[in-house]
Amino acid sequence: MGDRWQQGAVLDLEITGLNSTGEGVGRWQERVVFVPDTVPGDRVQTRLLRIKPTYGWGKLLQVETASPDRIKPACIVADKCGGCQWQTVAYTEQLAAKQQQVEDALKRIGGFDTIKVEPILPSAPLAYRNKATYPLGRSDTQQVQAGYYRKGTHKLINLNRCPVQDERLDPFLSEIKQDIAEQGWPIYDESTQRGALRHLSLRIGRRTGQVLLTLVSTRPRLGNLEEQAQTWLQRYPHLVGVMLNHNAQQTNAIFGGTTYCVAGQPYVEEQFANLQLRVGPTNFFQVNTEQAEQLLAVILAELNLQGHERVVDAYCGIGTLTLPIADQAKHCLGLEVSKDSVQQAQTNAAINGISNVDFQVGAVEDWLPQVGERLGTPIDVVVLDPPRKGCTPAVLRSLIELAPHRIVYMSCNPATLARDLKTLCEQGGYQLQRVQPADFFPQTAHVECVAFLVR
Numbered sequence: 339m340g341d342r343w344q345q346g347a348v349l350d351l352e353i354t355g356l357n358s359t360g361e362g363v364g365r366w367q368e369r370v371v372f373v374p375d376t377v378p379g380d381r382v383q384t385r386l387l388r389i390k391p392t393y394g395w396g397k398l399l400q401v402e403t404a405s406p407d408r409i410k411p412a413c414i415v416a417d418k419c420g421g422c423q424w425q426t427v428a429y430t431e432q433l434a435a436k437q438q439q440v441e442d443a444l445k446r447i448g449g450f451d452t453i454k455v456e457p458i459l460p461s462a463p464l465a466y467r468n469k470a471t472y473p474l475g476r477s478d479t480q481q482v483q484a485g486y487y488r489k490g491t492h493k494l495i496n497l498n499r500c501p502v503q504d505e506r507l508d509p510f511l512s513e514i515k516q517d518i519a520e521q522g523w524p525i526y527d528e529s530t531q532r533g534a535l536r537h538l539s540l541r542i543g544r545r546t547g548q549v550l551l552t553l554v555s556t557r558p559r560l561g562n563l564e565e566q567a568q569t570w571l572q573r574y575p576h577l578v579g580v581m582l583n584h585n586a587q588q589t590n591a592i593f594g595g596t597t598y599c600v601a602g603q604p605y606v607e608e609q610f611a612n613l614q615l616r617v618g619p620t621n622f623f624q625v626n627t628e629q630a631e632q633l634l635a636v637i638l639a640e641l642n643l644q645g646h647e648r649v650v651d652a653y654c655g656i657g658t659l660t661l662p663i664a665d666q667a668k669h670c671l672g673l674e675v676s677k678d679s680v681q682q683a684q685t686n687a688a689i690n691g692i693s694n695v696d697f698q699v700g701a702v703e704d705w706l707p708q709v710g711e712r713l714g715t716p717i718d719v720v721v722l723d724p725p726r727k728g729c730t731p732a733v734l735r736s737l738i739e740l741a742p743h744r745i746v747y748m749s750c751n752p753a754t755l756a757r758d759l760k761t762l763c764e765q766g767g768y769q770l771q772r773v774q775p776a777d778f779f780p781q782t783a784h785v786e787c788v789a790f791l792v793r
């Protein structure tokens with residue numbers, strides 16, 4: 339079945355680009371076809387799986403002529419693992435696709451036809467992640483496994499190494515599951531909802547080498563965990579703490595609300611932008627420390643703070659942006675919904691001797707309307723760094739009412755960024771001055787950006 343626009347048809351295509359979800363993009367008789375696992379420049383044979391009148395999705399049957407940008411993946415399970423989409427795409431091509439993704443979102447969603455997007459800041463392409471969270475499972479022969487899910491499934495691929503993770507985390511991945519097996523701790527089974535251990539989570543301070551190991555369990559206790567934790571602390575000199583997170587909910591969220599420190603300390607220390615930061619097991623912290631630091635340097639250079647500014651850092655996490663900004667401003671107020679993160683941010687402020695900051699636990703929606711009373715007006719700068727879904731209409735309305743002179747909007751989703759920038763410009767009288775993308779997530783289609791607005 340070929341040469342027809344119907345499900346099951348086999349088509350020959352040339353792949354000419356990559357889309358924002360990581361699929362290769364080709365054209366067939368004016369229609370667009372998305373084909374996962376392909377590289378721009380590939381000539382491929384694909385079978386149409388799903389079709390709409392003007393576009394569809396195909397499954398790669400074979401690469402007839404490989405693109406010069408198709409490379410050998412660093413990962414031995416790259417063709418199966420659902421973790422990275424772009425292990426076979428040359429890094430320069432990944433960067434070009436991300437640049438295009440940002441430019442397209444700003445034009446198509448934001449209507450910013452003339453805005454110049456700065457060249458994307460490249461990262462180390464491998465071994466860059468400071469945090470790994472591996473689901474645990476059992477093989478058909480009942481061996482304990484840890485790894486990532488096979489593409490599009492919840493079937494685990496057992497891994498002993500993951501090339502995008504900091505290499506110092508690999509021994510924990512390959513060895514801890516053996517100890518779990520020897521302890522006989524029951525592994526959680528999603529299908530029956532029985533068992534205890536769900537995830538192995540690892541966090542490393544890139545500059546300090548300190549490692550924190552967290553087990554996520556449906557039960558608040560595991561027999562013999564204290565003794566096993568002591569064995570791990572002795573075996574791994576860089577391991578500084580062992581934690582147990584209790585998550586008994588039927589949910590996709592990895593962590594539950596309570597975390598116990600079983601042995602050692604409940605955080606890793608990280609040196610970040612000349613500050614000493616403590617990061618707990620469940621706190622949000624950018625996974626690419628070096629890139630977060632590069633983007634922070636861009637923000638500080640662009641803001642060029644003089645020491646008299648009142649700044650609000652909305653969605654502030656553990657103060658990663660709040661503290662370096664406060665260092666150059668009159669006062670900085672961080673707003674953050676996670677109580678744990680705010681406590682960590684307050685500790686981080688104290689350790690670094692930064693006293694011109696405050697942190698408020700709560701939703702930005704609730705607290706942004708009150709920041710004028712709290713800090714005094716005018717507010718000079720508001721920094722936004724929301725989750726992927728972007729800002730709610732209520733946050734944008736409050737922001738427009740507050741009318742800070744400048745807005746810095748950091749985002750990991752160019753589509754919601756472009757949507758919110760459009761609202762701020764059309765309804766709030768802001769002008770988009772500059773957009774700087776940065777690659778925080780090599781080997782995946784994700785891209786981070788910071789946009790600068792002035793009123």
Ligand SMILES: C[S@@+](CC[C@H](N)C(=O)[O-])C[C@H]1O[C@@H](n2cnc3c(N)ncnc32)[C@H](O)[C@@H]1O
Nearest residue numbers: 622653654655658674675676701702723724725
């Ligand atoms: C992308 S992270 C940014 C954290 C911080 N700016 C950083 O660079 O480390 C988003 C943060 O927003 C918090 N958050 C999510 N929704 C929120 C809301 N409605 N109000 C306040 N904080 C929120 C999350 O807990 C998370 O810490």
